[in-house]
Amino acid sequence: MEGREVHLILNPVAGKGRAAGKRGRISRFLDRFGIEHRWHVTRGPGDATGIVAGLPEGALPVAVGGDGTVHEVALACIGTRRIMGVLPAGSGNDYVKALGIGPSLERGLRALAAGCVREVDAGEVNGVRFNNGLGIGFDAEVAANVVKAPAWLGGFGRYMWAVYRLLRELECREARITLDGEVVETKTVLVAVALGTTYGARFRLAPISRLDDGLFDVIWSEEVGIGEVLRLIPSVLRGRHLDHPKVHHARAREVAVELERVSPAHVDGELLPLTGEFQARVLPRALRVVAPPGE
Numbered sequence: 001m002e003g004r005e006v007h008l009i010l011n012p013v014a015g016k017g018r019a020a021g022k023r024g025r026i027s028r029f030l031d032r033f034g035i036e037h038r039w040h041v042t043r044g045p046g047d048a049t050g051i052v053a054g055l056p057e058g059a060l061p062v063a064v065g066g067d068g069t070v071h072e073v074a075l076a077c078i079g080t081r082r083i084m085g086v087l088p089a090g091s092g093n094d095y096v097k098a099l100g101i102g103p104s105l106e107r108g109l110r111a112l113a114a115g116c117v118r119e120v121d122a123g124e125v126n127g128v129r130f131n132n133g134l135g136i137g138f139d140a141e142v143a144a145n146v147v148k149a150p151a152w153l154g155g156f157g158r159y160m161w162a163v164y165r166l167l168r169e170l171e172c173r174e175a176r177i178t179l180d181g182e183v184v185e186t187k188t189v190l191v192a193v194a195l196g197t198t199y200g201a202r203f204r205l206a207p208i209s210r211l212d213d214g215l216f217d218v219i220w221s222e223e224v225g226i227g228e229v230l231r232l233i234p235s236v237l238r239g240r241h242l243d244h245p246k247v248h249h250a251r252a253r254e255v256a257v258e259l260e261r262v263s264p265a266h267v268d269g270e271l272l273p274l275t276g277e278f279q280a281r282v283l284p285r286a287l288r289v290v291a292p293p294g295e
């Protein structure tokens with residue numbers, strides 16, 4: 001990133017605390033390429049957004065952490081001309097998979113050195129912006145319970161722990177989903193409104209989603225039982241669930257979801273206030289992000 005000072009926004013507890021240990025490796029790489037850089041260490045939720053908002057114009061913020069850190073950095077960049085970068089150092093690393101970086105820190109560093117910039121879509125739901133996706137229902141309940149899982153399980157293991165823990169409380173809700181004006185009435189366990197492809201580290205919930213097509217990929221289920229969910233999990237891991245007769249997929253620029261009662265929901269793994277009504281819209285190419293050449 002010639003001519004730009006790189007500001008590395010480090011979440012030291014990301015990746016079960018391993019993110020902080022990657023600081024030396026990252027600095028050595030940037031020094032080798034003559035890239036000026038400064039470190040900023042976050043101290044708590046929301047800190048990354050505030051740090052980026054206070055950077056001088058032309059500075060390049062780089063999220064060094066997991067999806068929560070990426071989300072916070074993106075919040076300060078969406079709708080501006082600011083470019084952001086991502087170095088995967090978390091447990092899940094979902095967003096970097098859609099960017100073509102994947103969980104490889106080396107690939108993220110090389111993308112940063114190459115300096116190729118993509119304009120990608122962002123989203124907004126009930127006034128809250130996001131970069132990877134919105135999950136309503138079971139998906140959000142899982143996200144809320146991941147923090148209770150043993151840390152030694154890692155990102156995917158903690159997600160699976162939460163899934164199986166919540167299966168006995170599985171509940172389908174009456175829902176009215178409006179996709180660019182077209183209404184679907186259903187009873188569902190979850191509704192996912194995706195920009196990226198992956199949730200929970202390895203679940204390819206929206207396997208054919210693109211970050212720059214100006215559309216959400218919307219996935220929802222019909223009423224399903226515990227046994228059906230257990231049989232679906234391997235298909236979701238492989239991204240082959242969209243052919244299942246009780247799984248539905250559509251694309252839309254605007255999505256409204258009305259539930260019979262309040263439901264947990266999250267954006268990028270961050271929980272939203274409880275409500276039963278969601279209004280989401282795509283923000284086309286509202287985020288500029290460094291990605292590998294050719295992606």
